[in-house]
Amino acid sequence: MALENTGMGLLSAGIGAGLAAIGAGIGIGKLAGSALEGIARQPEAVGVLRTTMLIAAALVEGVALFAQVICIIVAFK
Amino acid sequence: MHLKRLLYAVPALAFAAPLRAEEAAVAEKGENLGDFLTHHISNSYEWKPVPWITLHLPHWQIGGIDMGISQHVLMMFIAAGLLILLFALGGRRSRNAPTSKLGHALEALVLYIRDEVVEPNLGKQDSPKWLPFFLTLFFFFLTLNLVSLIPGFSAATGNINFTATMAVMIFIVYNLAGMAHNGPIHYIINVVPKGVPIFVLPIIALIEFMGLFTKAFALCIRLFANMTAGHILILSLTGLIIVFKSYFVAIGFLPMTLFIYVIELLVAFLQAYIFTLLSALFVGMAIHQEH
Numbered sequence A: 001m002a003l004e005n006t007g008m009g010l011l012s013a014g015i016g017a018g019l020a021a022i023g024a025g026i027g028i029g030k031l032a033g034s035a036l037e038g039i040a041r042q043p044e045a046v047g048v049l050r051t052t053m054l055i056a057a058a059l060v061e062g063v064a065l066f067a068q069v070i071c072i073i074v075a076f077k
Numbered sequence B: 001m002h003l004k005r006l007l008y009a010v011p012a013l014a015f016a017a018p019l020r021a022e023e024a025a026v027a028e029k030g031e032n033l034g035d036f037l038t039h040h041i042s043n044s045y046e047w048k049p050v051p052w053i054t055l056h057l058p059h060w061q062i063g064g065i066d067m068g069i070s071q072h073v074l075m076m077f078i079a080a081g082l083l084i085l086l087f088a089l090g091g092r093r094s095r096n097a098p099t100s101k102l103g104h105a106l107e108a109l110v111l112y113i114r115d116e117v118v119e120p121n122l123g124k125q126d127s128p129k130w131l132p133f134f135l136t137l138f139f140f141f142l143t144l145n146l147v148s149l150i151p152g153f154s155a156a157t158g159n160i161n162f163t164a165t166m167a168v169m170i171f172i173v174y175n176l177a178g179m180a181h182n183g184p185i186h187y188i189i190n191v192v193p194k195g196v197p198i199f200v201l202p203i204i205a206l207i208e209f210m211g212l213f214t215k216a217f218a219l220c221i222r223l224f225a226n227m228t229a230g231h232i233l234i235l236s237l238t239g240l241i242i243v244f245k246s247y248f249v250a251i252g253f254l255p256m257t258l259f260i261y262v263i264e265l266l267v268a269f270l271q272a273y274i275f276t277l278l279s280a281l282f283v284g285m286a287i288h289q290e291h
Helices: A002-041 A043-075 B009-014 B016-027 B033-041 B071-090 B101-147 B160-182 B184-189 B198-238 B240-244 B250-287
Strands: B046-050 B053-056 B059-062 B065-068
Touching (some): A043 B198, A043 B250, B033 B198, B033 B240, B101 B250, B160 B198, B198 B240, B198 B250, B240 B250
Antiparallel strands (some): B046 B053, B059 B065
C-alpha cells in the first residue's frame, strides 16, 4: 500500500510538471503571437513591444515555475 | 570568405571543456544522475572551482545553528567584491560623465534602471533617494546570476533561503516606506482602494491584505525557480554523459547544452531586471497610494 502511494505521488508530480509546462507554453505562445502581430502592424514600435513581451514572459514563466517547484518537492519526498 | 567568422565560435566551445572535465571526473566514480544533480544544486562546505582543487570552507556553529562560509555565501562575497572592483574602476572622477570604457558601459545600465525602472514608478522627487537601493539590488542580482553560470561556480540565487531573505527584506522595505510616507494608520487603511462598493469590501480587503504577502512570496519563488530550473536543465543535459555512461554522446548533446546556456544568460539578466522592476513597482505603489 505504501509503495502504491509512492507510485501515485511520483506519477502526480510528473503529470503536474507536464501540465505546468503546457500552461507556460500556451501563455507565452499567445504573448509572442500578439507581440509579432503588433510589430507587423507598426514596425517602429519594436522597442517597446520587445521589452513588454520579455517582461510579461518572465512573469508568466514565474507562475509556471511555482507549479514546477511544487512538483519537484513532491517528487523528492 | 567568411571563414574568420567561424573562429568566433571557438570561445563558446571553450566553455564546454570544464563542463566535460567535471563530467568525466564524476562519471568515473559511477554516480547516478540524481546524486549528481543534488550535489551540484545544493549548498555545501566544500568548493571545487576546478575538479582537481577542493577548498574546505570554514564552518562553525552559533548556538546550534550552522553558520560559516558555505559555497553560496562565498559566491555572494565574490559577487560583492567584483561589483566594488568594477564600480571603483568605472566610476566617475569628477562631476562630469565617466571617462573610461568600463564606466560608459556601466553608465548605460545605470541610466536604463534610472529612466525605465525607478523614475516611472517612484516619481521624479523620490527617485534620487531610492536610486542607490535599486541599483545595488539590480547589480547584485545580476552579478550573482552571471557568476553562477561560470563552470565550477554555484548559484547563490538558486538557494531559496537567499531569495526568501531578499523577499522578506523587500517586504519590510515597502511596508516601512509606505508607513513612513503616509503614516502607519493611513497606509493600512489605504491598502484597500477607494471607491469599492460596500458588499464586496470584505473580499477585496482580504485579497488586498493577502496580496501584500503574496507579492513578496512571488518575488522569492520566481527568482529561485528560474535560476534553479535553468541550472538543473544545463546539468541534466550535461549529465546525460552519466546516464549513457560514455563520453561520445557529448558530441551530440553539447550544441543543445550550449543553446540552453545562452538562454540562461538571457534569463540571468531578465530575472535580475524583473526583481528590481517589481520591487520598484511595489515601493512606488506603497508610497503613492492614490493609484
